[in-house]
Amino acid sequence: MQGNPNRDESDTVEVINPTGRGAALILCEHASNHIPARYDGLGLKEGDRQSHAAWDPGARAVALALSRALDAPMIASKVSRLVYDCNRPPEAPSAMPERSEYIEVPGNRDLSETARAERVRAVYAPFCDAVSTLIAARKAENLGTHLITIHSFTPLYYGQPRDCEIGILHDSDNRLADAILDEAHRLPDRVIRRNDPYGPEDGVTHSLKLHGIAHGLPNVMIEVRNDLLVGAEAQAAMTDELLMLLHPAMAKLDQTSPGGTHA
Numbered sequence: 396m397q398g399n400p401n402r403d404e405s406d407t408v409e410v411i412n413p414t415g416r417g418a419a420l421i422l423c424e425h426a427s428n429h430i431p432a433r434y435d436g437l438g439l440k441e442g443d444r445q446s447h448a449a450w451d452p453g454a455r456a457v458a459l460a461l462s463r464a465l466d467a468p469m470i471a472s473k474v475s476r477l478v479y480d481c482n483r484p485p486e487a488p489s490a491m492p493e494r495s496e497y498i499e500v501p502g503n504r505d506l507s508e509t510a511r512a513e514r515v516r517a518v519y520a521p522f523c524d525a526v527s528t529l530i531a532a533r534k535a536e537n538l539g540t541h542l543i544t545i546h547s548f549t550p551l552y553y554g555q556p557r558d559c560e561i562g563i564l565h566d567s568d569n570r571l572a573d574a575i576l577d578e579a580h581r582l583p584d585r586v587i588r589r590n591d592p593y594g595p596e597d598g599v600t601h602s603l604k605l606h607g608i609a610h611g612l613p614n615v616m617i618e619v620r621n622d623l624l625v626g627a628e629a630q631a632a633m634t635d636e637l638l639m640l641l642h643p644a645m646a647k648l649d650q651t652s653p654g655g656t657h658a
Contacts, residue, residue, distance in 0.1 A: 406431070407474050408521045411459065413529060416536075417466035418645055420529060420612075422544040422602055424481040424522070426455035426471035437477055438501030448495035449475045451547040453624025453633075458545040460634040465641070467543075468533075470525050472518065477503065479518035482544070482602045485511070489598060490519070496553060526606045534610075541571055541645050542607040542614035547621040548592055560586040561637075562618035564593060566600040571613040574644035581639045592618065613648055 428450035430436055436444065443449065455471055462469035472481045477500055483490035491514060493503045533540050550557055561582075565572035572589065579587045593599045600616065607614025617637065624630050 405473075405521055407472065407518045408525050409471050409473055410525050410529070411469040411471070412462055412466070413468050413532075415462065415466045415468045416538060418539050418649065419461070419465045419467035419541045419543050419641070420526075420533070421458050421462045421465075421467050421469040422526065422542070422606070423451075423455050423458040423469065423471040423546075424544065424602060425451035425476045425546060426458065427473050428475045429473060430475050430478055434478055434502055437475075437503060439477070439498070443498045444475075446498065447547075447549040447621060448498045449477050451476075451545075452621045453619070453630055454545050454547045456627070456630040457547075457619065457624065457634050457637070460631065461543070461545065461637065461641070464634065464638055468529050470522065470529065472522055474518050479514045481519055481522045482599060484601055484605075485515045485519060487598060487601075523605070530606065530610055530612070539649060540612050541648070542603070542610075542612045543571075543641070544602050544614075544616045546616060546618045547624055548618050550620055550622045552592070557592050557620065558586055559588045559591045560620050560623060562588055562591045562593065562616075564590050564595075564599065564603075564616035564618060565614070566595045566603050566608060568603070568608050568614060570648060571615040571644065574613075574648045575615060575640045577647070578640045578643050581643075582636055585636065 428444060430444065458469055458471065461467065477492065477495065480490050491503045491506060491511060493500055530540065548557070563572050563575050576587070576589060603614045603616055619633055623633055
């Protein structure tokens with residue numbers, strides 16, 4: 396790779412700080428609202444392309460800041476989740492949704508198997524390959540790894556307000572989520588909840604299962620309400636708050652896990 400040795404990029408996935416030796420691996424599946432030209436904008440209105448339906452506003456900035464603070468590798472999708480949602484398996488209808496809340500996605504309507512397979516090859520497979528490569532490299536170096544995926548969510552969903560501010564999500568492996576929730580007292584003014592505003596029943600834990608549970612890695616999905624991530628100052632403040640939870644949670648888990656947090 397030429398250029399910055401701390402950054403590796405393809406058309407659809409970016410890998411930042413791949414040689415980071417901190418105890419975390421950061422994923423950001425919904426980091427971008429970019430729609431490659433070959434998909435003709437998916438037939439979306441410009442406002443819809445900028446909306447939360449197309450990406451998780453503020454999530455990439457927080458993920459990047461956490462990567463720096465934790466000396467953690469970070470992997471992010473560079474393509475809108477409306478093209479392909481890297482937190483969904485290929486067989487899931489929501490991997491290439493025809494509708495997101497009130498927004499219709501004409502370019503995803505009646506996709507052929509060939510068209511679906513092309514998006515899997517172009518977007519999903521490179522993301523998964525990048526994650527698998529990093530996990531294998533870290534295991535080879537005997538580096539303990541906590542898998543952390545960073546997302547944001549809209550304050551209103553189908554017109555209903557959400558009072559949750561930080562969601563700590565998990566599937567069958569709740570080790571890291573429990574350790575984080577045990578530290579929630581450090582942020583007494585925040586509304587922090589388990590598996591809210593989504594949970595496993597909503598199909599949102601694919602990355603946790605595929606990249607975390609399957610490799611025996613402690614894992615968690617962190618959802619932040621996106622009105623708390625408007626602008627660089629708010630993003631930096633939220634990063635600091637999340638670090639107040641993550642630092643002691645990961646340290647506690649490392650102390651109680653024989654042999655560290657690698658499989």
